[in-house]
């Protein structure tokens with residue numbers, strides 16, 4: 001006997017064979033038991049009188065609950081005023097001289113109470129939830145000292161405890177050298193590795209770093225990754241976004257769950273990632289907002305056999321993107337992803353980018369996290385620019 005059955009729906013299980021990965025089942029049914037999917041298939045094959053509760057989906061499409069696998073959605077303030085200044089002709093240098101850029105987010109985040117950070121992040125999280133998102137990764141990285149990094153992680157965890165959504169946290173203390181810090185990147189990377197990671201390990205599910213000319217070198221990043229390994233935490237990497245520093249290969253060497261951005265990644269690095277099982281996370285919101293001309297090499301990624309995920313990178317500086325559905329469209333228009341690639345990127349492959357084997361597909365035994373959409377075919381999720389056809393959401397079978 002199942003707890004619930006969802007009927008009168010079309011399914012995209014995201015669990016199909018390589019040549020039909022959406023796994024479409026017209027007139028399908030999903031059944032749950034104890035928060036897990038207990039049965040998936042054609043309605044005609046469903047055992048009769050099988051459930052305590054039957055839900056008529058009215059012809060909606062059911063996908064696995066969507067997963068936003070790369071966000072920085074907890075932060076103080078925002079940078080709309082900077083955006084306005086830049087559009088009015090101010091240069092990056094002028095804005096930096098006035099204390100703008102990432103340091104304005106660091107100052108605002110440090111100044112905010114936990115309650116204020118929670119209240120600011122909540123509508124951003126709820127916006128994702130309203131689109132059918134059931135799992136969200138949230139990074140720290142605007143505290144840049146132990147106390148404030150812990151504060152950010154606690155806020156992220158609390159969002160997941162209070163809201164009907166799974167939150168997984170990532171420590172990104174190696175995001176930038178904090179304002180006023182006198183030791184430079186190497187000293188700060190050591191501080192993160194030796195002091196912040198061991199102290200924050202209990203609040204983080206993973207460790208991330210920003211490996212870039214304007215941030216941390218590959219060697220400094222490796223100290224951070226060694227510390228993560230010692231703390232028993234998997235790693236992720238902001239890699240090769242603005243230049244090719246070999247970030248993709250570095251991530252692969254550490255068996256990273258994912259390497260993210262990858263605009264400048266070289267084909268060898270991409271191949272190394274594929275061998276290591278590292279997922280490539282694409283962030284078209286940043287490409288769009290920064291008006292980047294250099295695009296990730298999708299052809300090389302396909303050739304390497306990489307799994308591609310797609311995410312908002314929701315952050316106040318480079319990607320104030322509050323819609324994962326919009327990223328489906330941007331991934332297809334800017335990067336020429338196929339519908340299959342884009343949809344796998346916010347379900348099955350996004351789950352892999354978080355090391356979560358229990359979700360991202362409609363399959364017996366996985367978590368019963370569902371997203372329901374009023375659409376005629378899955379491609380509509382990639383086609384519309386703005387608006388949300390989401391019409392239902394199930395987390396853990398409820």
Ligand SMILES: [Zn+2]
Nearest residue numbers: 070072238313
């Ligand atoms: Zn990011």
